[in-house]
Amino acid sequence: MADTVRDLVPLVALLALLAVAVVHPPEWLEALVGVGAAAVVLAFGQLDSGDLSTERDHLLPVVGFLMAILVVAECCRAAGLFGAIGARLARDTEPHRLFRLTFLVATVVTVALSLDATVVLLTPVVLAAGAGAALDRPLQLVCVRLANSASLLLPVSNLTNLLAMPYLGIGFGRFALLMAPTWLLTLALEYAGHRWFFRHAFAADPPATPVTDEPLPPLPRTPLLVVAAMLVAFAVGSPFGIDPVWFAGIAAVVLVGHGLARGELTVGRAVRSTHASFAVFVLGLGLVVEALGHGPVGDLVARLVPDDDGLSALLALAVLGAVLANLLNNLPATLLLVPLVGPLGTVPVLATLVGINLGSSLTWPGSLANLLWRRTVRRSGGTVRSRDFHLVALLVTPVAIGAGVVVLHLWAGLV
Structure with missing residues (x-):
């Protein structure tokens, strides 16, 4: 009986964390639940000091990067x-x-500033631009679709990629090189899928363009230059083992200083943009999933992982990743599955990421980005259409996962 209770604790803690992610309560409550869930798991002794040390070394750079890149996006x-x-x-x-x-x-926003910037910062802008137009439905949906799909290219575009990096054994440039063909194919499928599904909207007569002599506001050069330099630094520093969190932190400090000097930013706004409560939540989530992996759930997933790296095994891993992302959410799926796949090699881990990143767009709970986007649309006065979300996902996602894994397998064999 005691062992049964002990095994159930991490699962119950994970369900509590996922409920919080869906409801998205005030930030202080989000952090409190994250701390509480981790404390309960630790109290029941599922993790020893070695497990805690490993998770700390794994999660802290990822969480630090998340906080820094959110500051960079807010400064932009x-x-x-x-x-x-x-x-x-x-x-x-x-x-x-x-x-x-x-x-x-x-x-571009997803690749350079991560998927969170796309769903939180870009979505309201796109909604305003497409208000009243026949394209308002595809315009708002493409933001959340590409937040997941376009995040395949770079390690820094999605937390799932960053969490997987220690198990890949490759650097920033190699990751991009291996993922590029799958990323391009996915974008092509997304574009074609949207054009076909919303074909009647594209056929509608466009509204008259208002005549105006007002000049367009200029694109701010300093943020663009800093972000470009940050991306270059990621690629240059990776072969030397320099974690992206340092370059993202430097970019954040530079842009905060620039914003304060120009009166565009306040210290309070910069601090709030770190979303520290969410960082605490992710740390708690990591500890809970680590404990879950030591129990029956971890054993079950381990039995489902194939023991080779052939094409059929890669497809199975991608499907497994997609299923877990929709059952547990993309971050727990990555934390649970990638360490088990890591011993198989680089390409199996990348195939798993294809399944998790693309598959998480099939249902609302599949990705935290989906939930953030839904909340952003509602706060911006838009209408969330579940029918569009799920039908486009069913049209594009299974094909993108299968074709993406095949392309990855063939391309990896060449390079």
């Missing part, structure tokens, strides 16, 4: 970057050009 917003993007989107009402531009912007 304070400098007017997203406002300038919104003005350019609103100026062009021709459906095909507007969608292509939005698609491109969502891809």
Whole structure:
């Protein structure tokens, strides 16, 4: 009986954390539940000092990076970057050009500033630009779709990628090289899927473009230069074992200083933009999933992991990752599955990430980005359409996962 209770504790703690992620209560409660769940798991003795040390070394750089990149994104917003993007989107009402531009912007923001910036900062801008237009449905949906899909390219585009990096044995550039063909194929499928599903909206007559002589607000150069330098530093520092958190931290400090000097930012706003409560929540989640992996759930998942790296095994890993992402959410799925796949090698871990990152867009709880996007749309006065979300996912995601893994397998064999 005692062993049964002990094994159930991490599962109950994880369910509590997932409920908090769905409801998204005040920040202090989010942090409190994260601390409480971790404390309960530790009290029942599922983790020893070695486990705690390993998780600390694994999670702290990832959480630190998350906080830094959120500050960078907020500084970009304070400098007017997203406002300038919104003005350019609103100026062009021709459906095909507007969608292509939005698609491109969502891809670049996800790759450079992570998927959280796309769902939280870019989404309101896109909603405002497409308000009243026939394309309002595909424009808002493409933000959350690309937040998950476009995050395949770089380790820093998604927390799942960063969590997997210690098990990959490759650097920043090699990750991008191996993932690039799958990423490009996924973007092509996303574009084609949206164009087909919303074909009637694209066929509608565009609204008249308002005549205005007002100049477009300029794109702020300093944030763009700092973000570009940060991305280059990630690639240059990776072969030397320098963690991305240091470069993201430097970029955050530079942009905060720039924003304070220009009066665009306050100290309080900069501190709030770290979302420290969410960082605490992620730390608690990591400890709970580590404990879950030591019990029956971990044993079950381990039995489902294939023992080779052939194409059929890679496809099985991607499917397993997608299923776990939708059952447990993408972060717990990564924390639970990737350490088990790691001994199989780099390509199996990458195939697992393809399944987790793309598969997490199938249901609302599959990715924290989905939940953040839904909340952002509602707060911005938009309408969340579950039918569009799920039907486009069913149309695009299974094909993208299967084709993406095949391309990854073939490309890895060449390079």
